[in-house]
Amino acid sequence: MDNPETEQSPETEQSPEVEQSGGTADAAVPISLIVNGMRHDLTVDPRVTLLDALRNHLGFTGTKKGCDQGQCGACTVLVNGHRIDSCLTLAVMNQDVPIVTIEGLGTPETLHPIQKAFIEHDGFQCGYCTSGQIMSVVALLEYEEPPVSDAEIRERMSGNLCRCGAYPGIVEAIKCVRDAARKPVAGEAA
Amino acid sequence: MNPFRYVKATSPADALARMGRNPGARFVAGGTTLLDLMKLGVETPGVLIDINHLGLDRITEDLHGLHIGAHVSNTGLAEDDSVKKNWPVVSQAILAGASTQLRNMATVGGNLLQGNRCGYFRDVAMPCNRRDPGTGCGALGEQPGVEGINRYCAVLGTSPSCITAHPSDMCVALVAVDAKVKISSPAFDRLERAETFFRLPGDTPQIQTDLGADEMITGIELPKLPAGARSMYLKVRDRTSYAYALTSAAVVLTLDAGGNIDHIRVALGGVGSVPWRSHEAENVLLRSPPTEEAFRAAAEAAFAGAVPYQYNGFKIALGQDTLVRVLNELVRPGAGEQP
Numbered sequence: 001m002d003n004p005e006t007e008q009s010p011e012t013e014q015s016p017e018v019e020q021s022g023g024t025a026d027a028a029v030p031i032s033l034i035v036n037g038m039r040h041d042l043t044v045d046p047r048v049t050l051l052d053a054l055r056n057h058l059g060f061t062g063t064k065k066g067c068d069q070g071q072c073g074a075c076t077v078l079v080n081g082h083r084i085d086s087c088l089t090l091a092v093m094n095q096d097v098p099i100v101t102i103e104g105l106g107t108p109e110t111l112h113p114i115q116k117a118f119i120e121h122d123g124f125q126c127g128y129c130t131s132g133q134i135m136s137v138v139a140l141l142e143y144e145e146p147p148v149s150d151a152e153i154r155e156r157m158s159g160n161l162c163r164c165g166a167y168p169g170i171v172e173a174i175k176c177v178r179d180a181a182r183k184p185v186a187g188e189a190a
Numbered sequence: 191m192n193p194f195r196y197v198k199a200t201s202p203a204d205a206l207a208r209m210g211r212n213p214g215a216r217f218v219a220g221g222t223t224l225l226d227l228m229k230l231g232v233e234t235p236g237v238l239i240d241i242n243h244l245g246l247d248r249i250t251e252d253l254h255g256l257h258i259g260a261h262v263s264n265t266g267l268a269e270d271d272s273v274k275k276n277w278p279v280v281s282q283a284i285l286a287g288a289s290t291q292l293r294n295m296a297t298v299g300g301n302l303l304q305g306n307r308c309g310y311f312r313d314v315a316m317p318c319n320r321r322d323p324g325t326g327c328g329a330l331g332e333q334p335g336v337e338g339i340n341r342y343c344a345v346l347g348t349s350p351s352c353i354t355a356h357p358s359d360m361c362v363a364l365v366a367v368d369a370k371v372k373i374s375s376p377a378f379d380r381l382e383r384a385e386t387f388f389r390l391p392g393d394t395p396q397i398q399t400d401l402g403a404d405e406m407i408t409g410i411e412l413p414k415l416p417a418g419a420r421s422m423y424l425k426v427r428d429r430t431s432y433a434y435a436l437t438s439a440a441v442v443l444t445l446d447a448g449g450n451i452d453h454i455r456v457a458l459g460g461v462g463s464v465p466w467r468s469h470e471a472e473n474v475l476l477r478s479p480p481t482e483e484a485f486r487a488a489a490e491a492a493f494a495g496a497v498p499y500q501y502n503g504f505k506i507a508l509g510q511d512t513l514v515r516v517l518n519e520l521v522r523p524g525a526g527e528q529p
Contacts (some may be wrong), residue, residue, distance in 0.1 A: 029196065046196035046238070049225070069226050070292055082265070082294040088222045089295060092196050093240055136291070144290075158431035159289020 031095050035060060036104030046092050051075045053091035054101060062102035062131045066161075073160035076132035077101050083139035085159075102131040105138065113180065114138060117173035125164035133160045137174055146178050192234040198243060202408055205241050206376050210404060212237040217406060219261055220296040222288075223304045231314050232321060246299075246408055249273075256412040260299030260372075264360065265290070267298055277412050279421035279440050283363035283459075286425040289432050299407040301360045302371060302387065305398050307434060308354035309339060319351040320395040329353050331500065341501040342434065345509075346493070347463035352395035353499060355460055356388065357434050362459035363423050364410065365467045366440035372409040375402060381411070388464035416453045418444045420520045425459070426512050435460030437509040439516045443475070451475050458492065461509045468492040471513065480521040485514045 028043045033050075035058060042057050051068075054060040054077070063086060066074030070088040077086045078100040106112035114137050117123070124130040140147065140156055147153045153171050162170065199205035209215055215237035218224050227233040246259035249270055256277070258267060267273055268284035284293065310316040310328030317326035317333075330353060331338025344355040364384040371382045387400050401407065415421065421442040427433040438459035446452040454475045458466040471492040478484040489510035496506045519525055 046194060047191045069229065070222055073289065073291060076291055082263075083291050084295050085222075085291045088225050088292075090196070090218075090221065090225065090238075093218070093221065093242065139290070155431050156290055159291045 029092060031092050033058070033091065033095060033099060034097065035099045036101060037098070044091050046090060048091045049087050050077070050079075050089050050091045050094050050099070051086040054086060054099075057091075060101045060103050063135075064128055064131055066129065066132075071161070072129065072132070073136060074129050074132040076135040076160065078135060078139055078143070081139070081143045083136050083143075083159075100135070100138075102135060105134070112138070114141070114173070114177050117176045118170070121172040121176060122166065122169035123173040124162070124166050124169070129160060129162045129164075133157070133162065133170055136160045137170075137177070140174070141178055141181065146181075147174075150175070191228050192231070192236075194235055195237045196240065197237060198240040200243065202244050202246070202374055202406065203376075205239055205244060206374065206404065206406060208237075208239050209406070210376060212239070213403075215239055217241045219300045220263070222292050222296045223300060227312070230312055232312060241406070253414075254411075255414045258298055258410050258412065260407045260409050261297045264288070264293040264296045264298065264301060267360075268293065273412075276415065277363075277367055277421070279366055279423045279442060280360065280363045280412065283359040283423040283425075283438075283440060286423060286435075286438070287359035298360075298410055301358055302364075302384075302407060302410075303399065303401070304358060306354040307357045308343070311354065320354065320391070320398075323394075323396050327352055329499070338500065340499040342436075342460075343499055343502050344463045345461050345496040345498050345502060345505050346458070346466050347390050348497060349391045349393065349395070349463075351393050352391035352463070354391075354395075354463065355434075356462060356464050356466075358465060359423065359425060359435060359438060359459055361388070361465040362438055362457045363440045364412075365457040365465045366421070366442050366455040367415060368413055368455065370411045370413070371407060372411060373401065373405050374408045375405040377404075379408070384410070384465070385467050391463050415442060416444050419453065420444070420525065422516050422520055424512055424516045424519070426508060437461055437505055437512045439509075439513040441513070441516045441520060443517075443520055445480065445521070450477055450479050452477065456488070456492065456513065458509060458513065461493075461496070461505050470494060475517075480517070482514070482518070485517040486510075488517070489513045 028045050030043050032041045054063050064074040066072035068087045070085045075086040076083050080097050106115050114134050147156050153174050216235035218238050219241055246261045248259050250257045264284050268281045274281045310318045311321050316328045319327055329338045329340040329343050343353040369384040371387045373380050419442055423440045425435045425438040440457045442455040443451055444453040454472045456468045456471040471488040474488040474491045493506045
């Protein structure tokens with residue numbers, strides 16, 4: 001993606017912001033990210049997206065890179081309780097705010113209720129979009145006004161694409177968790 | 191992505207001063223458009239000035255209306271209780287655009303500056319006068335034997351240099367409610383009407399808004415709508431969700447005691463080079479009884495000056511039907527009335 005012709009821009013650029021980073025445009029900067037309740041100090045090029053920082057610098061590879069342009073939702077994480085596409089924001093812009101990834105939800109032994117529901121209702125096939133789908137559902141059911149109708153579920157989940165077409169199972173999983181939260185059923189609660 | 195220096199501004203004055211010292215710098219707020227365009231090589235700023243920490247993230251209400259900070263998120267504005275109650279057309283328009291993830295990130299100021307989504311603009315290998323003045327308009331299909339892909343393009347306000355459609359839903363509603371854009375420069379603050387904030391492409395399509403190089407958007411103002419105002423936004427798209435408008439209409443109207451229309455604002459989306467206020471439609475409707483005949487005449491007036499291209503001629507009939515449908519919905523007994 002880097003165009004060799006643009007490499008000269010640091011020299012041709014007037015450099016009035018020297019107080020910030022000692023001269024070169026892409027000098028790595030120290031940042032700190034709070035992921036799943038743990039603080040991580042790292043050094044990144046300012047161009048690194050939150051998605052790439054999570055995956056390549058911190059090893060949280062549960063968050064997936066799909067389109068890398070904010071259309072597919074595979075990279076959905078929670079920042080400050082809001083679901084966002086982590087591919088369209090820079091790591092350096094997301095310091096000192098709580099970030100939650102799929103790794104912060106459950107463990108293989110004790111799955112989050114939404115993870116369980118996706119398994120029970122066939123909410124995925126290849127699984128690539130699943131982390132993003134599940135993070136979106138967490139926001140939908142735990143941080144937003146829960147959806148009432150199936151149409152509303154589909155509308156509000158439209159930022160997460162599934163090329164396998166597991167949508168019917170995803171909608172069923174969402175309804176199951178939503179209704180369990182309203183009226184707990186024996187054995188359902190996590 | 192091009193290398194850049196990242197700096198965090200601490201106040202509007204600090205942000206403006208940093209912009210003054212760094213010609214070619216860009217402000218970044220939500221980043222949903224800018225970072226996308228930087229990955230594509232369309233935007234190549236040498237300095238990125240983070241303006242997310244300027245204290246412009248609040249919504250306040252007074253006698254005149256609502257004051258919205260430029261960095262309120264699209265979600266924050268759409269879900270605001272006062273907006274939902276008093277400016278429902280604004281809330282509806284925002285929720286009709288993008289996805290929850292993007293609306294959580296995108297800001298009000300950024301939405302005003304999102305530019306366009308034309309495939310030729312986004313592809314640096316393609317001709318585009320808006321991105322690279324003088325290279326031609328790929329969507330027009332001017333090169334012999336090369337078709338222009340222009341199904342999504344505008345039919346109103348285009349010029350021989352650019353036919354892209356303005357992509358925003360929110361901005362269409364802002365025009366319909368007579369919103370104003372609050373703008374600051376190092377010298378002074380000013381208010382610009384949303385309607386005149388956007389510039390027609392003419393022969394300078396690279397200039398998309400009225401915002402100067404030394405200015406920044408600090409907020410928007412929504413003036414109180416007239417008593418009894420009804421408002422609605424309707425968007426027509428290729429799929430039921432998460433797609434740009436083929437056509438859309440935002441209408442605000444009131445009926446007088448005799449049942450005639452005595453306040454009317456018509457703004458159209460998906461069909462114009464800018465969020466398109468139709469004074470022509472308003473002139474037909476003002477003081478007219480709210481009849482299907484009047485609505486149809488207004489819709490025809492709105493598109494009387496439309497210029498279709500190879501693949502987007504359908505937008506004229508669809509845009510007319512979209513407007514007629516909104517008008518009909520708004521005058522159903524009790525529909526859209528404010529409490």
